[in-house]
Amino acid sequence: xxxxxxxxxxxxxxxxxxxxxxxxxxxxxxxxxxxxxxxxxxxxxxxxxxxxxxxxxxxxxxxxxxxxxxxxxxxxxxxxxxxxxxxxxxxxxxxxxxxxxxxxxxxxxxxxxxxxxxxxxxxxxxxxxxxxxxxxxxxxxxxxxxxxxxxxxxxxxxxxxxxxxxxxxxxxxxxxxxxxxxxxxxxxxxxxxxxxxxxxxxxxxxxxxxxxxxxxxxxxxxxxxxxxxxxxxxxxxxxxxxxxxxxxxxxxxxxxxxxxxxxxxxxxxxxxxxxxxxxxxxxxxxxxxxxxxxxxxxxxxxxxxxxxxxxxxxxxxxxxxxxxxxxxxxxxxxxxxxxxxxxxxxxxxxxxxxx
Numbered sequence: 001x002x003x004x005x006x007x008x009x010x011x012x013x014x015x016x017x018x019x020x021x022x023x024x025x026x027x028x029x030x031x032x033x034x035x036x037x038x039x040x041x042x043x044x045x046x047x048x049x050x051x052x053x054x055x056x057x058x059x060x061x062x063x064x065x066x067x068x069x070x071x072x073x074x075x076x077x078x079x080x081x082x083x084x085x086x087x088x089x090x091x092x093x094x095x096x097x098x099x100x101x102x103x104x105x106x107x108x109x110x111x112x113x114x115x116x117x118x119x120x121x122x123x124x125x126x127x128x129x130x131x132x133x134x135x136x137x138x139x140x141x142x143x144x145x146x147x148x149x150x151x152x153x154x155x156x157x158x159x160x161x162x163x164x165x166x167x168x169x170x171x172x173x174x175x176x177x178x179x180x181x182x183x184x185x186x187x188x189x190x191x192x193x194x195x196x197x198x199x200x201x202x203x204x205x206x207x208x209x210x211x212x213x214x215x216x217x218x219x220x221x222x223x224x225x226x227x228x229x230x231x232x233x234x235x236x237x238x239x240x241x242x243x244x245x246x247x248x249x250x251x252x253x254x255x256x257x258x259x260x261x262x263x264x265x266x267x268x269x270x271x272x273x274x275x276x277x278x279x280x281x282x283x284x285x286x287x288x289x290x291x292x293x294x295x296x297x298x299x300x301x302x303x304x305x306x307x308x309x310x311x312x313x314x315x316x317x318x319x320x321x322x323x324x325x326x327x328x329x330x331x332x333x334x335x336x337x338x339x340x341x342x343x344x345x346x347x348x349x350x351x352x353x354x355x
Contacts, residue, residue, distance in 0.1 A: 099301035106286035106353045112295045112341035117241040123256045123335040130249035142177045146195040150247045154230035162189040192274035196252045199274035201306045208311040228311035234262035237294045237342040244337040257307045257328035260298035263291035264349035267321045278302045287353045297338040305330040
């Protein structure tokens with residue numbers, strides 16, 4: 001049954017924050033130089049702003065000169081986008097600037113169709129505390145409970161359980177919340193994750209036994225669409241546009257996350273590691289964005305805490321190692337939604353940003 005649990009099981013190799021992967025070319029040295037240039041540009045642009053407005057260049061005589069209308073190359077436009085993305089960070093760090101440049105280089109141009117839409121909402125916590133709901137479930141039903149996951153406008157509204165240790169990678173593969181056999185199973189966290197303090201990447205798995213060929217939503221759901229079946233709703237850009245935030249809480253604290261990618265992949269893409277080197281993390285973020293069904297226009301760096309939801313699919317044929325994955329980053333209350341568009345040219349589910 002491991003073909004549908006949305007994870008790669010015991011074949012995961014140890015890969016920690018202090019390690020480095022030979023799969024990603026060593027680009028950090030060159031990136032730092034570019035990042036410093038971007039950083040200087042950012043501070044220059046920041047210094048040219050007052051009250052949210054950019055000053056027009058004015059000569060000593062008081063004559064205003066027109067803005068430069070010369071076309072820019074794709075490379076120059078990409079760098080400008082990186083700088084603007086960096087400006088979106090409250091206090092950009094050198095690490096964030098390095099990440100944004102490196103990720104941009106890996107993804108290349110993310111092409112969008114003309115259906116961009118912004119829900120114009122801000123991140124808020126749920127009225128009902130999911131942390132309290134998880135704590136109550138832990139006390140009453142399953143002492144392995146570490147949190148609760150809820151996705152708006154879906155039936156994903158479940159406790160999250162967890163068993164630490166490599167030997168427990170498939171502990172909940174065929175168990176229900178009562179720890180008895182269950183085909184539908186539970187929502188469980190990867191054995192490498194940590195709680196209540198969150199690891200860099202918190203990976204949650206759930207079965208999807210039926211909604212695997214033509215993704216359904218609440219509008220046409222079936223009774224057997226349980227656990228992570230409706231994570232597949234993010235296949236559709238219009239759903240993504242209306243639901244930019246999802247909620248995961250530990251038993252101790254409520255959190256809100258902003259979706260930045262939803263994509264099909266196979267297990268050659270090692271997205272399900274709780275802690276990675278900066279280089280590996282950059283690649284995971286870049287490949288998630290390059291494969292994403294929609295362009296979310298959410299800047300993400302290795303200093304962010306990521307939430308990864310993983311389930312199985314058969315969208316690209318009846319093979320056992322396909323996954324549908326949604327990734328979101330932890331944000332503070334008040335974070336605004338972004339303009340989300342259909343990604344018109346995502347890389348193939350079994351391709352890599354490294355070619």
